[in-house]
Amino acid sequence: MSEKKAEELLKKNQLSITGGRRKILELFLQHDGALSHGDIEKKAGEKFDRVTVYRTLQAFLEKGLIHSIPTSDNSIRYALCKDECSGGQHRDDHVHFICNTCGNTICLEDVTVPAIKLPRGYVTEQVEMLVSGVCKSCNR
Amino acid sequence: MSEKKAEELLKKNQLSITGGRRKILELFLQHDGALSHGDIEKKAGEKFDRVTVYRTLQAFLEKGLIHSIPTSDNSIRYALCKDECSGGQHRDDHVHFICNTCGNTICLEDVTVPAIKLPRGYVTEQVEMLVSGVCKSCNR
């Protein structure tokens, strides 16, 4: 059922609809939680060239369809942006959670990154907050 | 003059004193701000094998001599830990700043990561806060 949704999103973001883009976008829609480049390559099967995956993620990023999440292990994760993002600039001020047990990276959409006061001379442009620990599902 | 200091730190952390370790540790002592693996490889010159740099950073990490800082660009940075760290566990609760102009990553030792309340079910083990923008030196 995410097929329709995927096409809709692509159109809304002025991206032409192709097999690869639809497939990758569906992965994001189905899987809740963030995906790394590697995850996507695996989940998409042998269907798409690695280069295509790179370029697709790049395109999605530029259009603001997804956002990237830094990690401590040299493997950026990506997650879908909420609707409010797509229209213009990013509203991406939520905390990210990385589970040390299952390895999942989760957007805590409801947890806002707190404001932070820096020493004189520093100008803040963006703030990322990464929490690691044990996630809800693993924690029982 | 950081030569003595380097040896002292190595001894304190029960690491045998070798050319490579001393040199890399000196780099950290001299340069204030974080270094990536690549930075170190360049700054150390052609003197050391890449593998040695990896293994040295690994050793420093394990001993708690340095800590790693996640970034959004697939290149972890490392920075010296304060003295309080070395003795036992990490006290690494400061904010990290990444300058979009000069590219430097800076430990804001005086800015503490604020506590954060997560939804029911999540257990926090570690919190990272990454601020990007324009740093003090670039900002004039």
Next chain:
DNA sequence: ATTCACTTGCAACAATGTTGCAAATATTTT
């Protein structure tokens, strides 16, 4: 000085990321 443990460099390899280009496909126009 000798011994023993640890560290290093090398080689070989694996994994990840980048680029140019021609063929394939999607979109727009007629």
Next chain:
DNA sequence: AAAATATTTGCAACATTGTTGCAAGTGAAT
């Protein structure tokens, strides 16, 4: 619906980054 145009894809070739086993080199202890 077909042709024209713009965009996307896969391939190949390459660059960069990270990993491992092992023999030789070096540091620390006796």
